[in-house]
Structure formats: C-alpha cells, structure tokens
Amino acid sequence: MKKILFAASEGVPFIKTGGLADVVGSLPKYIDKEYFDVRVFIPKYTCMKQEMKDKLKYVTHFYMDFNWQNVYVGVLEAEEAGVHYYFIDNESYFGGFKPYGDDPRYEIEKYAYFCKAVLSALPLLNFQPDLIHCHDWQTGLIPVYLKERFHGGDFYRNMKSVITIHNLKFQGKWDVKTVQSITGLPEYYFTSDKLEAYKDANLLKGGIVFADAVTTVSDTYAEEIKTPFYGEGLDGLLRARSHDLRGIVNGIDYGEFNPETDKNIVKAYNAVNxxxxxxxxxxxxxxxxxxxxxxxxxxxxxxxxxxxxxxxxxxxxxxxxxxxxxxxxxxxxxxxxxxxxxxxxxxxxxxxxxxxxxxxxxxxxxxxxxxxxxxxxxxxxxxxxxxxxxxxxxxxxxxxxxxxxxxxxxxxxxxxxxxxxxxxxxxxxxxxxxxxxxxxxxxxxxxxxxxxxxxxxxxxxxxxxxxxxxxxxxxxxxxxx
Missing domain, CATH: 3.40.50.2000 (Glycogen Phosphorylase B;)
Structure with a gap:
C-alpha cells in the first residue's frame, strides 16, 4: 500500500475560498483505496464553521523551533467521506475571520510555519508517506525542507514530493533577508537557481525547483506557462523542468453536480429528458x-x-x-x-x-x-x-x-x-x-x-x-x- 499525503491551505468541506479547496476535498476520495492510503493536512482556521470544528479530535501537540523561537504545534484529526484529515493548530497563525490575510510578509511566515509543522508532526502520527503532494505556494517549502533539514533522518530519506500549480499568479514572494530569517534556511538556498527570483525569495519557485515532479491543472496550461505571457516570470524554470511537468485536468464532484438529483433546482432532468x-x-x-x-x-x-x-x-x-x-x-x-x-x-x-x-x-x-x-x-x-x-x-x-x-x-x-x-x-x-x-x-x-x-x-x-x-x-x- 503506497502512502500519499496531501498538504494544502484549504480543503472542502472544512474551509473553502476557491477551486483549490474543491480539488483537495474531492481528489483523495477518488484515489483507489486498495492501492493508496491518502491523507490530507490543512491548517485549523478559527474561522471554520462550528459544525466542522466539532468533528475534530485532538491527537497530540509539541513545540518546534521556528522563526527564532519555540512555537506550539497542535495536531487534530477528522474522518470525512472515507478520507483521513489532519489539522495543524496554532491560533496566533490561523486565527482571524478569514483564512488568508492581507499582509504578504505575515502570510509567508504563517505558511512557512505550516510546512515545517506538517513535516515535524509526521513521526508522531506514525504515518510515513512515500510521497507528499503539495498544492500551490503555501506548501512550496515542503519540498525544500525535505531536501534540507529533514533529509538526514531515516524517516524522511526516501520521501518524494510533487507540487501542483493551481494558479501561477500567486507565488509567495518577499525579500530574501526576511524569508531566510523566518525559514531558517541557509544562505545558499537563496540563489537564482533555487529560491531567489528577481531579487526576492519566492516560495512557489522553491517548490518547483525541489519537488520531484510538477503538475498543473490542464495540458494546455502546462504548455502556456512555459511562455513569457503566462509564465509570470517563472517560464524559464518551467521550460527547464518540462520533463517533470505534466498537466492533469481537474474533475468535478459528480455527486454534488448532478441535474438528476440536485436539491437546489426546481426540476430535475437528465440527458434523456x-x-x-x-x-x-x-x-x-x-x-x-x-x-x-x-x-x-x-x-x-x-x-x-x-x-x-x-x-x-x-x-x-x-x-x-x-x-x-x-x-x-x-x-x-x-x-x-x-x-x-x-x-x-x-x-x-x-x-x-x-x-x-x-x-x-x-x-x-x-x-x-x-x-x-x-x-x-x-x-x-x-x-x-x-x-x-x-x-x-x-x-x-x-x-x-x-x-x-x-x-x-x-x-x-x-x-x-x-x-x-x-x-x-x-x-x-x-x-x-x-x-x-x-x-x-x-x-x-x-x-x-x-x-x-x-x-x-x-x-x-x-x-x-x-x-x-x-x-x-x-x-x-x-x-x-
């Protein structure tokens, strides 16, 4: 049985702002359970609906060295539609009335914390994934950390990572000095062949450079992002990684979107009538x-x-x-x-x-x-x-x-x-x-x-x-x- 871990900043039905949550909430349900054990890690936002929070059970907590201090990491879990979810809990990072804030520097700190917390929590959960499937810039540091501080330990040594780009426009960028200080990554990670892009540190770029494979959400977009018009400044890197880049079109949940059974519509219908x-x-x-x-x-x-x-x-x-x-x-x-x-x-x-x-x-x-x-x-x-x-x-x-x-x-x-x-x-x-x-x-x-x-x-x-x-x-x- 191959073990896959999804890491993402949102997932249906727990928290949703866009299409990313639909993918993270739907795809694991359809992966063949006979061959794959798929689990999902997302943050525990305080703005989650109460009925969702009520489903979460405490698993463990620990303290982790992050951004020059010792920081609390709580881990909770829930089962939803046959999929096992884990949640990283820290109210100072995931508090607030909405999942994403307006201060880019703080967002980078928050998701850098999330990436490190996910990797640090795994041994305590007795779950050793063969592959971590990362989604968008918020999880871009996971492939980087896997090749850096987590690489030495036996537990992590053979772990692979893949990053899926849902929208290349959002990259998680801030100045190198600040990001280096927050992440604790050595200076040589901030060069133009690694995390640095146009004088800034770029978390999505780090994920693309260090992941074992890169996917995006359609074949045409996979081709388009290798060009300057769609490439958002990373087209050169994506051309360089084109052997490891593939497009896989998203699906939709045919249970939820079905004109024959849709409770929201006045008259059910199908392809025949x-x-x-x-x-x-x-x-x-x-x-x-x-x-x-x-x-x-x-x-x-x-x-x-x-x-x-x-x-x-x-x-x-x-x-x-x-x-x-x-x-x-x-x-x-x-x-x-x-x-x-x-x-x-x-x-x-x-x-x-x-x-x-x-x-x-x-x-x-x-x-x-x-x-x-x-x-x-x-x-x-x-x-x-x-x-x-x-x-x-x-x-x-x-x-x-x-x-x-x-x-x-x-x-x-x-x-x-x-x-x-x-x-x-x-x-x-x-x-x-x-x-x-x-x-x-x-x-x-x-x-x-x-x-x-x-x-x-x-x-x-x-x-x-x-x-x-x-x-x-x-x-x-x-x-x-």
Missing part, C-alpha cells in the same frame, strides 16, 4: 430574478469572481451591443468594484434582460447552471476552470476563450461535421467574443435541433474525478516506483 424538463428551471429563475418569463429567450449565465483574469473587460466593452440582442444575461459573483458596478449599471439599464446578483450563493449558482442555455467564460487565462465542467454536466453550452483548461475541455462546435460541445474564440478580443456569442445565438434560434445535439454531446462528456484520479495514480506510481 432535458428537452422537456430543463426549461422549467429557466422559468423558475426568470420569475425569481424578475426577468421576463419566456421559454424561447436564450439565457446566458456567468458565475465568477469578478476580476480581470475572468475576461470581464471584454464583456464591459460590448455589453451595450450584446443587450440589443434577444437574450437574457444572469450574473452571480463578487470581486473588483468596477465590475460589480458595471453589472449593476446594466441591470438598471436593461432590467428585463440583465440580472446582476453581486453576492455569492451556492444555491443560486446551481440554479443558474441548470436554467441557462449558454454559459460565458471569456478568461484571459484559466489554469483549469471548473465552471465550464459544471456547465457541460448541466447541458448548459459553454462559450469560452481558448486558453488553459477551457481549451482542453470544451470542443468547439463544427456545423459541417456536427461535432463539438460548446463555442470558443481564440484571441483576447471583445468583438471576437461577441461574434462567437452571436454565432451561438444563431444556432440556438435558427437551428434548434443542432443546438440540442450540442447539449447531448456536452452532457455525455465525463469530467468526473474518476478520470483525473486515474492520471494522478499513474504519476504516483511512476514517482514512487
């Missing part, structure tokens, strides 16, 4: 949001963080033009103020066509996936993207820009061969996006049978975790040998 039943969800949503109730009107959805990365400047540029079309547009999410206000403005200007819901609601997101005819995702970059996978599952046709995971998971419609599961455009250009939306409108209104076949193919795709888990298992086998 969607032609009759799906529209009932549209009706209900039109009523709920105060849009004109009309079966025939094409409804486009967008559930997103409202940030530049998501291509919202393209939408802002052509929104007036788009609203001249015979469509309805439903938005859910929060983010940058200018985008929140932009959508509010269009909701005010075209009240019967646009519904801007500037907050977050899990229940409403499910209703939007089920009710809409199409789903818009014009991202500037998208390592994997989960929304388009959910949209496919619900038979809501994705309209995407060909980048990262969007390019890998949405096959563009070809009217001559009658293939494809969505619509896509190549360049980051507002009118190219608008033309693609209008092409989708044309198929929806004028060639309804073709549209329904696109929906058929979309609902037949399989982006469940089963497929991705198989690929991760292959990689674990390859690394552990």
């Amino acid at each position: 969607f032609r009759k039943e799906k529209v009932k969800n549209k009706h209900a949503l039109q009523e709920e949001l105060g849009l004109r109730v009309d079966d025939k009107k094409m409804m486009i959805g967008l559930v997103s963080r409202l940030t530049d990365q998501k291509g919202l400047d393209l939408i802002a540029y052509v929104m007036d033009e788009l609203c001249q079309d015979d469509i309805q547009f439903v938005v859910l999410g929060t983010g940058e103020e200018r985008y929140e206000n932009m959508f509010r403005h269009f909701d005010w200007k075209y009240g019967d066509k646009v519904s801007a819901n500037i907050y977050y609601s899990d229940a409403l997101s499910h209703k939007i996936y089920a009710a809409c005819d199409a789903y818009l995702m014009p991202s500037l970059f998208e390592p994997c993207g989960l929304s388009q996978l959910i949209a496919l599952r619900y038979g809501t046709v994705p309209i995407v820009r060909e980048t990262g995971g969007l390019k890998d998971t949405v096959q563009p419609y070809n009217e001559y061969e009658s293939t494809g599961t969505g619509f896509s455009f190549t360049n980051y250009n507002a009118h190219e996006m608008l033309n693609t939306i209008r092409y989708a409108e044309h198929i929806y209104y004028d060639r309804k049978r073709e549209w329904n076949k696109i929906v058929d193919r979309a609902m037949a795709t399989d982006y469940s975790w089963k497929v991705s888990a198989g690929k991760y298992q292959e990689m674990y086998d390859w690394l552990i040998g």
Whole structure:
C-alpha cells in the first residue's frame, strides 16, 4: 500500500475560498483505496464553521523551533467521506475571520510555519508517506525542507514530493533577508537557481525547483506557462523542468453536480429528458430574478469572481451591443468594484434582460447552471476552470476563450461535421467574443435541433474525478516506483 499525503491551505468541506479547496476535498476520495492510503493536512482556521470544528479530535501537540523561537504545534484529526484529515493548530497563525490575510510578509511566515509543522508532526502520527503532494505556494517549502533539514533522518530519506500549480499568479514572494530569517534556511538556498527570483525569495519557485515532479491543472496550461505571457516570470524554470511537468485536468464532484438529483433546482432532468424538463428551471429563475418569463429567450449565465483574469473587460466593452440582442444575461459573483458596478449599471439599464446578483450563493449558482442555455467564460487565462465542467454536466453550452483548461475541455462546435460541445474564440478580443456569442445565438434560434445535439454531446462528456484520479495514480506510481 503506497502512502500519499496531501498538504494544502484549504480543503472542502472544512474551509473553502476557491477551486483549490474543491480539488483537495474531492481528489483523495477518488484515489483507489486498495492501492493508496491518502491523507490530507490543512491548517485549523478559527474561522471554520462550528459544525466542522466539532468533528475534530485532538491527537497530540509539541513545540518546534521556528522563526527564532519555540512555537506550539497542535495536531487534530477528522474522518470525512472515507478520507483521513489532519489539522495543524496554532491560533496566533490561523486565527482571524478569514483564512488568508492581507499582509504578504505575515502570510509567508504563517505558511512557512505550516510546512515545517506538517513535516515535524509526521513521526508522531506514525504515518510515513512515500510521497507528499503539495498544492500551490503555501506548501512550496515542503519540498525544500525535505531536501534540507529533514533529509538526514531515516524517516524522511526516501520521501518524494510533487507540487501542483493551481494558479501561477500567486507565488509567495518577499525579500530574501526576511524569508531566510523566518525559514531558517541557509544562505545558499537563496540563489537564482533555487529560491531567489528577481531579487526576492519566492516560495512557489522553491517548490518547483525541489519537488520531484510538477503538475498543473490542464495540458494546455502546462504548455502556456512555459511562455513569457503566462509564465509570470517563472517560464524559464518551467521550460527547464518540462520533463517533470505534466498537466492533469481537474474533475468535478459528480455527486454534488448532478441535474438528476440536485436539491437546489426546481426540476430535475437528465440527458434523456432535458428537452422537456430543463426549461422549467429557466422559468423558475426568470420569475425569481424578475426577468421576463419566456421559454424561447436564450439565457446566458456567468458565475465568477469578478476580476480581470475572468475576461470581464471584454464583456464591459460590448455589453451595450450584446443587450440589443434577444437574450437574457444572469450574473452571480463578487470581486473588483468596477465590475460589480458595471453589472449593476446594466441591470438598471436593461432590467428585463440583465440580472446582476453581486453576492455569492451556492444555491443560486446551481440554479443558474441548470436554467441557462449558454454559459460565458471569456478568461484571459484559466489554469483549469471548473465552471465550464459544471456547465457541460448541466447541458448548459459553454462559450469560452481558448486558453488553459477551457481549451482542453470544451470542443468547439463544427456545423459541417456536427461535432463539438460548446463555442470558443481564440484571441483576447471583445468583438471576437461577441461574434462567437452571436454565432451561438444563431444556432440556438435558427437551428434548434443542432443546438440540442450540442447539449447531448456536452452532457455525455465525463469530467468526473474518476478520470483525473486515474492520471494522478499513474504519476504516483511512476514517482514512487
């Protein structure tokens, strides 16, 4: 039995701010328990929901030498959906009303502590992983520490590490002197072939340099990040490590996202009966949001963080033009103020066509996936993207820009061969996006049978975790040998 340890800064159902938590919470459930013993380490944040905190049991505590002092480390555990979770407890680091703070220096100290605490706790738990699977910059020091102070001990000697990049934009950077002092790493670790990048210490870079393998969350993103445009300053390093770099597309939890059993939606439906039943969800949503109730009107959805990365400047540029079309547009999410206000403005200007819901609601997101005819995702970059996978599952046709995971998971419609599961455009250009939306409108209104076949193919795709888990298992086998 091969032992795998996940280390991450968040994981469903305990704590979530984004897609990383979905991966950490879902992937271990689908790894084959016959061959792999997978456990997960995350911080115990005081902002976790009380019902989750109530599940945690005390295991042990100890004191560890960190940042020039002797620091408390508590370890708790819980079992969830057949997966064993451990939690590092230290209220001075993981207190507060949200998991991540706004002071980058303190964030680096907090996650450096987490990395060292995870490795230090393992012998006390009687769990000796063959491989530690690290996620994003917050765990970037684990591969470094494994090759440095933990390397001498028998317990750690053969441990391998892999780091998964969920979003290369976030790297954990601060000045070398401070990071050296916090981490206790010797000076020679802070050179340009190790942790130093552009005069700063960079925790993600450390993880990429010292891990035995590097993965990211789609094949296309794995290629893109070797180029200067997507590489966020680390493209040279990623080219150098290209033999050890692979893309594995994320899955979604097919139990949670299932139009046949979804408790949040008005009318359950499936691939066989969607032609009759799906529209009932549209009706209900039109009523709920105060849009004109009309079966025939094409409804486009967008559930997103409202940030530049998501291509919202393209939408802002052509929104007036788009609203001249015979469509309805439903938005859910929060983010940058200018985008929140932009959508509010269009909701005010075209009240019967646009519904801007500037907050977050899990229940409403499910209703939007089920009710809409199409789903818009014009991202500037998208390592994997989960929304388009959910949209496919619900038979809501994705309209995407060909980048990262969007390019890998949405096959563009070809009217001559009658293939494809969505619509896509190549360049980051507002009118190219608008033309693609209008092409989708044309198929929806004028060639309804073709549209329904696109929906058929979309609902037949399989982006469940089963497929991705198989690929991760292959990689674990390859690394552990």
